[in-house]
Each structure stands twice: as structure tokens, then as C-alpha cells.
Amino acid sequence: xxxxxxxxxxxxxxxxxxxxxxxxxxxxxxxxxxxxxxxxxxxxxxxxxxxxxxxxxxxxxxxxxxxxxxxxxxxxxxxxxxxxxxxxxxxxxxxxxxxxxxxxxxxxxxxxxxxxxxxxxxxxxxxxxxxxxxxx
Amino acid sequence: xxxxxxxxxxxxxxxxxxxxxxxxxxxxxxxxxxxxxxxxxxxxxxxxxxxxxxxxxxxxxxxxxxxxxxxxxxxxxxxxxxxxxxxxxxxxxxxxxxxxxxxxxxxxxxxxxxxxxxxxxxxxxxxxxxxxxxxxxxxxxxxxxxxxxxxxxxxxxxxxxxxxxxxxxxxxxxxxxxxxxxxxxxxxxxxxxxxxxxxxxxxxxxxxxx
Numbered sequence: 384x385x386x387x388x389x390x391x392x393x394x395x396x397x398x399x400x401x402x403x404x405x406x407x408x409x410x411x412x413x414x415x416x417x418x419x420x421x422x423x424x425x426x427x428x429x430x431x432x433x434x435x436x437x438x439x440x441x442x443x444x445x446x447x448x449x450x451x452x453x454x455x456x457x458x459x460x461x462x463x464x465x466x467x468x469x470x471x472x473x474x475x476x477x478x479x480x481x482x483x484x485x486x487x488x489x490x491x492x493x494x495x496x497x498x499x500x501x502x503x504x505x506x507x508x509x510x511x512x513x514x515x516x517x518x519x
Numbered sequence: 520x521x522x523x524x525x526x527x528x529x530x531x532x533x534x535x536x537x538x539x540x541x542x543x544x545x546x547x548x549x550x551x552x553x554x555x556x557x558x559x560x561x562x563x564x565x566x567x568x569x570x571x572x573x574x575x576x577x578x579x580x581x582x583x584x585x586x587x588x589x590x591x592x593x594x595x596x597x598x599x600x601x602x603x604x605x606x607x608x609x610x611x612x613x614x615x616x617x618x619x620x621x622x623x624x625x626x627x628x629x630x631x632x633x634x635x636x637x638x639x640x641x642x643x644x645x646x647x648x649x650x651x652x653x654x655x656x657x658x659x660x661x662x663x664x665x666x667x668x669x670x671x672x673x674x675x676x677x678x679x680x681x682x683x684x685x686x687x688x689x690x691x692x693x694x695x696x697x698x699x700x701x702x703x704x705x706x707x708x709x710x711x712x713x714x715x716x717x718x719x720x721x722x723x724x725x726x727x728x729x
Contacts, residue, residue, distance in 0.1 A: 428597025455599035462602035
């Protein structure tokens with residue numbers, strides 16, 4: 384099973400659109416990406432318990448890489464780690480990558496069957512093509 | 520009567536919820552000046568849910584009360600104060616061992632350390648730590664000096680308020696307010712203001728317990 388991916392965002396619409404964009408890189412392949420986005424009322428916000436649930440659902444034994452937007456998304460993702468079982472926590476990587484570019488890199492790499500360290504590394508490299516292009 | 524039993528902790532949190540509701544607009548005004556104008560609304564929503572959760576599932580175990588507060592805040596606040604206050608109560612729940620003033624001081628200190636670790640902030644960054652830190656110090660000192668729980672919590676509340684007021688001239692180095700740089704000076708920090716309510720609520724709700 385591939386490494387699990389979870390997107391954490393203040394906005395459900397933003398998270399779903401980022402997932403759609405990443406899936407576009409993988410035509411004909413069904414890569415599961417969990418989403419934990421928005422507050423309990425459907426407004427802008429993040430919820431660590433929802434993140435913990437999404438991470439638990441996304442893990443198939445090979446761990447999970449979590450991509451997030453900013454601010455409380457980061458704090459909530461870290462808080463979610465505290466809510467997980469000890470053995471699962473060790474298999475979760477919180478990626479500092481930018482959400483959109485990182486998710487595309489992670490999705491393509493996860494779909495190839497790479498391990499979570501490699502998936503996380505490729506997520507982090509997601510910004511490199513844009514940086515190289517605009518600095519040229 | 521045990522000083523710091525489940526009923527006392529429930530009363531503390533209920534009083535915090537009452538104060539946050541009463542001060543909701545004032546907290547939001549502070550946040551409008553240097554943040555995203557949602558602190559009062561977020562905290563009020565979270566604490567309203569906490570009061571409902573404690574009524575739906577009253578706990579006899581003091582640590583279980585704090586755990587319920589933590590998970591409910593994490594779930595319902597939405598903004599950064601959710602994981603920050605949630606972590607405070609989560610760590611306090613884990614450290615609570617006993618029902619006297621010393622146990623409360625130890626639990627509150629563990630909660631404070633959790634907020635430091637979660638927010639990666641220090642005192643002087645213009646955050647809730649500027650009220651919570653002095654309150655922890657005052658509580659520890661008073662308990663170590665053998666003062667009553669009443670006096671210790673009154674000292675902690677006074678220290679929190681002084682710390683809150685001292686955030687006004689500071690330049691924010693964490694959270695949304697840090698984007699404003701120098702323009703964040705001249706406003707009291709909303710997180711320090713709500714953290715002061717948390718400590719004042721303890722002084723009020725636990726009065727007469729020791």
C-alpha cells in the first residue's frame with residue numbers, strides 16, 4: 384500500500400481543490416488523499432481531532448505524510464500527533480512544504496510506491512521547479 | 520472538601536466560559552487591532568461547547584475533566600487558540616496528581632510548558648505566555664511559601680493582569696500580529712487578555728477551598 388497523504392487546511396474548498404490538482408498528475412490512478420479542513424461549523428479553521436482521525440484513516444501501515452497550510456493548521460497538526468497512538472505517531476511526518484506544490488510532489492512520489500521519507504523529501508522539493516524557473 | 524476536585528475544576532472552567540462570553544466583544548476588538556478579529560468569537564464558541572460537554576458527561580475524576588476541556592477546545596475553537604489552550608489543558612490533565620494547591624500549581628506549570636512547546640514562543644513575544652508565565656511563577660512562589668490556595672490564586676491573577684497590561688508596548692513576534700511588526704505596539708495582546716481571564720476565573724471559582 385502507498386504511504387498515506389493528508390491535507391490540513393483552514394478551508395475545505397482550498398483542500399479539495401489542492402487534492403484535485405494533485406490527482407490531475409495521476410490520470411487513471413486512484414490515490415487516496417485524506418482531508419481535514421474547516422472548523423466544526425464549516426467555516427475557516429482547523430480541528431486537531433479531525434486531523435488525528437484523518438491520519439488514522441490514511442495509515443495502512445506504511446505511515447502518513449501530512450501537508451498543511453499555515454498558522455493554526457500547523458499548531459493543530461502538531462496537537463493531533465499528541466492524540467494518536469504511540470506506534471502510529473512514529474509513522475507520521477508533518478511536512479513543512481508549501482501546500483499546493485508539496486502535495487503535487489508527494490502525490491506523485493507516493494503513487495510510485497516510495498517510502499514516507501522519500502515522499503516527504505519530494506514534497507519539500509516541490510517548490511524547486513518554480514524557484515528555478517523564476518530565478519532564470 | 521477536597522480543594523481541587525472534579526467539581527472545583529468544572530467550576531473553574533465554567534467561570535472561564537462566563538468571563539470569555541462577557542468579554543467576547545472586548546477580546547475581538549483587541550484581536551481586530553492586531554490580528555484577525557476572531558479571538559473573542561472563537562473562544563466563546565469553544566468554551567460554550569466545553570460547558571455543554573461537561574454537563575453531558577460529568578466526570579468524577581479531576582484529570583478527566585481537564586481532558587474533556589482539552590479535546591472540546593481542540594475540536595471547536597478553530598483558530599490558533601484551540602490547539603494552544605487545548606494543549607494547556609491536555610498537559611495539565613497529564614500532570615495532575617493530587618487535589619491540593621501544590622498539585623494545581625504543578626498541573627498549571629505543565630500546561631504552561633506545553634503552550635511554550637506548542638507555540639515555540641517566549642515571554643516578551645506578546646502572547647498569552649506573557650500573562651500565563653507570571654501567573655505560574657506567582658502560584659509556585661505562593662504555594663512554596665505555604666500560603667493558602669485563595670491567596671496563591673489571587674496573587675496569580677494579579678500577576679497575570681500585570682503581565683497582560685505589560686504587553687501593550689511590545690512588538691509581536693508570534694502569530695498573525697507579527698506580520699504587523701512595529702504597528703503591533705500600542706495594543707494589549709488578546710491572548711494575554713484571555714489567559715488573564717483563565718487565571719482570574721480560577722481565583723473566583725476556587726475561592727474558599729483552601
